[in-house]
Structure formats: structure tokens, C-alpha cells
Amino acid sequence: MAHKLANSLVVLDFETTGLSPDNGDRAIEIGAVRIVDGEITEQFQALMNPGRQVSPFIEDYTGITNAMLADARPCDEVMSEFCDFIGDDNLLAHNASFDQKFLEHELKLINRHYGGEFTCSLLAARRLIPESDSHSLGNLVKHLELAGEGDFHRALFDAQMTAKLWLSMLNVINEQFHISSIPFSLMQQVSCTPKKQVASLLQDYNLQQCSF
Template sequence: MNRIAVIDFETTGTSPGLGDRATEVAIVITEHGRVVDRYQSLMNAGVRIPAFITQLTGITNAMVEAAPPAERVMREAARFVGDVPMVAHNAAFDRRYWVAELARMGVDASQPFACTVLLSRRLYPQAPSHRLGSLVDFFRLPRTGQAHRALADAEMAAELLGRIQHDLRTLHGVDTPDHAFLMALQRCTRAALPRFMQAHAQAQRHPVPLALSARAA
């Protein structure tokens, strides 16, 4: 599968386990490193937004009060993603909200999440910071809107993902830096990275042949 869904949430706080809820979600679908579709919506979860969150994101209580119910938005988001594997910048955060918001509706969220923070730490230890905005500036990627709004952050994360995939192809000889490869790469320690890349290159040059015959029944 060549499609990847890059997701970003804006929320009322840091943890759904503490009662925090999502206020906005955006999903950008990429295919072969190019954006092919987008979904974005504010959502009304029936909770108040703290003043410091409004100051950070610009999302006000009036905005979410006028937004569709969270359940409707999350059902739309789940249909939009389907079974496409997912990516987020600081994926542990966004995955918590994806799982928690869908669980409220009894919807299973089983997609694997790759993380552009972990990937950038493996590949770009020289970067001054691995925050999304800092990496966007470091690589001179386009800023697509206001930071800390879901669609702008999802699109910038998609740009960063495209840069990561490009560098894997051109600098590391990875023919197909698909989601499965990204998941394996982010689990690799920095110290083990050269051996990991070498083993992958050897596997591409000498693929394991398919079995030529099946065992007799």
C-alpha cells in the first residue's frame, strides 16, 4: 500500500485519560509522497477550552460550540482513513486521541502509527530541534498555514514525511520507503542504524526467493 494518512489533532490538553478532548482534526492522504486528499474539521466534544489553549491555537469556545459533534466528525474521519496506515509528528500524542475518541463510539482503531519525530531523530541528529516547525525551517519546507491548527500541522508533517522518504531513497538507497519500512526504522536505535541500512540494502540486492514448491499435503 502506497497511501499514508498523516494526522494532527488540536485538543484541550495533553491526555484523554485526564478528561481532555479533541477540538480539531485534520488528515492528509499522501500517495508516492504527494498529497492526494484532505479532511479537516473542528469538533464539539462538549468541554471547555482553557484560555492558554485558545492562546496557543486560536481555537475558541465559540468556534467549537458552532462545530459538528465530535462523534460525527470522528465517524467521518474514520471513514476517510479507512485501513490506510497512519503517520503523525509525535505520534504517541495523536494516536492516544485517535484511539480514545473512536473508542467512545465503540470503533476499533487498529492502524499502525509511524512517527516523524522518531524518524527525524534517527536520520537527522544534526537538526537543532525535532519540533515540527523547527524541522520545517531547517529543511526550508513550505509553511502551509498557522502553526497549532490541525490542517496546517498535518500538511507540514506530510511535507516532512516526503522529505524523509526522498532522503531514504536518494541518500540511503531505500527503493520503497513505505509505511512498513518506516515502522521498522523508527524501532531501530541510532547506534544500530548503519547496520540496519546495510542489511536492508543487501536484502534489496539479494531478495529471498519465493518457495518453488509446496510441501505435499
Template sequence: MSACFAVIDFETSGLSPAMGSRATEVAVVLWQDGRELDSYQSLMNAGVRVPPDIERLTGISNAMLRTAPPAARVMAEVADFVGDIPLVAHNAAFDRKFWDHELGLLGRQRRQDFACTLLLARRLLPQAPDHKLGTLNRWAGLPDTGRAHRALADARMAAHLLQYLLDTARRQHGAAGLSHQQLCQLQKVTASKVGSFLQQA
């Protein structure tokens, strides 16, 4: 049996907590052996206003957030849901900032690294037209998971992409059952060394 991964996605009020942005929705899909085991999703009220352009992008309105549970409660729940399961996200640098910031407000710390399907796709799928999540899923013919820029649909999309990347590593390089640690190492390998890294994995 292969490793279980917690594939995470945030929707937010802006680009960075350093600029005062906060999370507005979070979702996690627990993924193992090509299938979804469980999921968590919730809007979260962090007391911030969502700018009109982001409201149009995500469909998450300020009215929806007014009735959403407090961000602190949601983050405590989702952190307990994930526990020590290895984390994965598409463009993980973005989600990691919000995960760390929102947890930090609770006095908690992340205990595991993030593997990034964006960085992994750049190494394993250099022939793709680009490495945006939606583009990759359409290009690879992966399942339609629902409205883009909503957390659960995007987390499911990233989970299917993760599986496609694992299958690609196995099919093209004979690397079966890559661990989370190996994925974190692979995403830092230069393109020219991907083949030799995977042959040793």
C-alpha cells in the first residue's frame, strides 16, 4: 500500500498574509492508492473583506463569510483532521504561507513539509502547455472536479494531478511508490537530473 497524502487548497482574500490577507476557505482531500479516502471543507470567517475581483474569481462573497464559522475554529478542525499526514498542494508556496500563518494565530506549528504538484509537474511534464492546475488537468484528461477556485474542487483536482505524476514517474522512469520525502527531493532536482534521481528512487 502506498503513502497517504493530505492534498490541501486555500481560497484567500489576497496574495499573502504579509499583506494582511487571510484564508476564506480551506479544503483537504486524503488521497491514497489513486482514490479519495476522506475530505474536509469549510468556509472560514477571519473578519476580512474580500475584494470584488477575488469575489468574482472564487464566487465566495462577503455575505457568505459573515455566516461562516470563525477561522480559528476551522483551522483547529482542519489541523486535527490532517494530523501528521504529509501535505501536498499545487503551488505549495502559496498554501504553505496561509497554513503556517493561520496555524500560528492558534499558537500551533506545521509538523511536515509540503510537496508541490506545480514543481513536480515542471520536472515530470515539461511538454505540458503550461503548469497551471486547470491547464494540466485538461491536458492530461483528468476528471472535472467542479468549479475552479473553490477549495474542495481545486484540492480534488490537485489530488488527481498528484496521482498522474506518480503514475508518470512509474511509467517513464520505473519509480514505483514514491514517498512524500522523495517527492520533496524530486521537486528540487534540476530537469536534467530527473531521470537519474528517479532511477535511484
């Protein structure tokens, strides 16, 4: 997967019954967009019935009601379809550890697996947009003045705005460090590099490319 570029991947977002599948929480909505060569080419969105009621807090937080979920397809059916959508593409989410846990849990229940690797736009933004007061998705979208129509905490809109945030960060790297073809693996490195060392990492990468 390391040879793949960061501007071609699947951006995903889950809405869930709670914070962790380890506590029995389940997915209630999946939203995703596919980016190919820096352009959004496809999208996927579905509510899914977790087989139990969601709390009033989750209803209020997401706007997804028990009545809406009562008519939704079961999780296993939706997740099987979503696994087909992902294919072997690399994956991106904002606060990816959360979404990765739910993706792996829901796919394990249906004996399916994904073939790509994950990276996190939240960790990348902390390093590439340090001037933002907060690195929540909503605040970053506001800080960068990214246009979009929809509601945060609905999966497809969050995935769409995460995609725009990601492409904006790739553009920053291109403009500041003159790296036009940014490997996915380099963005994984950026996300786990101490903030003060990120500029050196990108400068060194650019020099290595220029020497070939």
C-alpha cells in the first residue's frame, strides 16, 4: 500500500450508539466518499439498524432517531455492501482510531476484512494547521473557510468535509514544500511525527526526490 498516493483513497465516518464497540456499541450510519487523483468521484451513505434503541443523547447529537433506524437495513447487510465499496483502497477518517475500531468490529461480525491502511486527518491537522484554536472537524472547516452544505455529526457530510480538509492539507504541502505527488505513507509519517520535526521531514523528502 505504501506506493499509493494520498490523493486517492476512501474517506469514511461512522455515527454510532456510543463511544466503543468494546462496550457493546454499534454503528448506526456510515458515510464515505472516494477521492481519485484529488477529486471526489463516488459516495456511500446508509443508516443501519443496530438491533437496539439508541439513547436520547445520541438522537439529539446526530439527529438520527429510533424511528429512522427502525426502517433501516441491518448492520451486517450494510457493512457487507460497504466492504465491497472500500475494496483495497487506503482509508482516512477524522480521529481515525474511533472509526477504525468500529469498522473492524462490524466487519469482524460478518467475517469480512479491508485491504487498505488507515491514516488520520485529525493528527495531520495538528501538525499542518497548528494555528487553529481547535482541531475538531467543525473548527477546522471554519478556520479554513471550507464550503459545504449539511449537518455535522451526520456521516456523509462529515466524510465530505474531511475529504475537503484533507485535500486542503495536501495542497499546503505542495505549495510550501513543492511535493506534488504525496505518498500515502508520507502522510502516515507526518501524522506521527512530532510537530517541530514535520517541516524537516517534508524538506528532507523533497530533497530526496530531487536527487533522483
